[in-house]
Amino acid sequence: MADPAGGSHRARSEDARHAWRIFAIWFVLSAVIDPLYYFLAGPHMPPGAETSAASGAQFDLNVVMVTAMPVVIAVVLYLGYAVVVWGAKRSGDREAVGGPKYTRNLRVQMAFIGVTTLIVMGMFVFGTVELIVPAGAGGGEGPNPIWTPTSKTILPIQVIAQQWKFTYRYPTFGGFETDQLMLPDNTTVAFHVTSLDVIHSFWAYQLGVKADANPAEDNVAYTTTQQTGEFTVRCSELCGLWHGSMYDFGHIMTKQGFEQWATSTEQKLAPATKLLPKFAYTYVPDANGADGGYYPDNVDPYSNVETYGASTTQS
Numbered sequence: 001m002a003d004p005a006g007g008s009h010r011a012r013s014e015d016a017r018h019a020w021r022i023f024a025i026w027f028v029l030s031a032v033i034d035p036l037y038y039f040l041a042g043p044h045m046p047p048g049a050e051t052s053a054a055s056g057a058q059f060d061l062n063v064v065m066v067t068a069m070p071v072v073i074a075v076v077l078y079l080g081y082a083v084v085v086w087g088a089k090r091s092g093d094r095e096a097v098g099g100p101k102y103t104r105n106l107r108v109q110m111a112f113i114g115v116t117t118l119i120v121m122g123m124f125v126f127g128t129v130e131l132i133v134p135a136g137a138g139g140g141e142g143p144n145p146i147w148t149p150t151s152k153t154i155l156p157i158q159v160i161a162q163q164w165k166f167t168y169r170y171p172t173f174g175g176f177e178t179d180q181l182m183l184p185d186n187t188t189v190a191f192h193v194t195s196l197d198v199i200h201s202f203w204a205y206q207l208g209v210k211a212d213a214n215p216a217e218d219n220v221a222y223t224t225t226q227q228t229g230e231f232t233v234r235c236s237e238l239c240g241l242w243h244g245s246m247y248d249f250g251h252i253m254t255k256q257g258f259e260q261w262a263t264s265t266e267q268k269l270a271p272a273t274k275l276l277p278k279f280a281y282t283y284v285p286d287a288n289g290a291d292g293g294y295y296p297d298n299v300d301p302y303s304n305v306e307t308y309g310a311s312t313t314q315s
């Protein structure tokens with residue numbers, strides 16, 4: 001009461017001292033932990049780097065982590081600092097914080113609103129750019145994707161889902177159908193995902209590709225392979241009793257290995273391919289019997305831009 005002006009001045013400079021100390025600790029922790037995460041853990045984050053879509057998803061995850069960790073550090077650090085420095089002691093010290101002067105603080109409020117707005121709007125811009133710029137993320141963008149890859153040799157592969165398995169047709173290799181999913185390395189692939197019965201979803205985890213498989217729908221997802229290796233394929237849309245066992249494995253092979261596999265499989269399966277319905281972007285299940293047959297639908301208009309292996313096409 002004797003000297004309120006002097007007391008508040010002392011409190012304010014003490015506040016500033018605490019603020020700068022917290023800021024310094026936060027800055028050092030963030031400057032150490034962020035690069036440690038990005039360079040040591042970042043390259044091992046899911047879904048890996050087998051394709052362009054996968055490394056795109058990995059990069060997005062790492063950017064979000066690097067943005068989020070300083071926020072987490074700030075919250076935990078402030079909590080810890082408050083407990084250690086401002087905690088009321090059992091000896092009966094008066095409580096160090098509180099009182100009317102803490103009920104409003106324009107600078108803290110403006111800083112909070114400013115920083116959170118910046119982070120959220122930055123994430124919005126980053127997310128939008130990442131959706132558009134990689135041109136054809138493996139999301140399944142309907143029959144006529146707005147953003148198409150620039151590659152001139154796009155390998156089309158049709159993914160046909162049905163209860164409860166996936167099969168794959170290679171239209172530029174005579175349209176054979178197999179339950180093996182083989183991809184060549186360093187190649188842009190266009191997955192044409194469709195279904196013969198109920199709704200399914202084609203999820204090739206390590207490829208960063210996930211596209212809904214709907215009957216009478218040609219859903220396109222692009223990705224470009226970058227490494228050889230194995231990947232898993234799972235149905236990710238509850239589709240009936242054996243949904244959980246609707247999975248298999250695919251391989252990214254060398255280009256030469258793929259050419260060999262594709263041409264030899266085309267020859268080997270030629271007698272069976274003749275019995276299949278002609279390749280189409282969608283099919284209608286055969287209503288005349290329970291023989292599992294189907295016939296082309298062709299209801300979807302489609303711009304055929306894919307040429308990979310087209311020289312060997314027989315149709």
Ligand SMILES: [Cu+2]
Nearest residue numbers: 200235239246
């Ligand atoms: Cu399914």
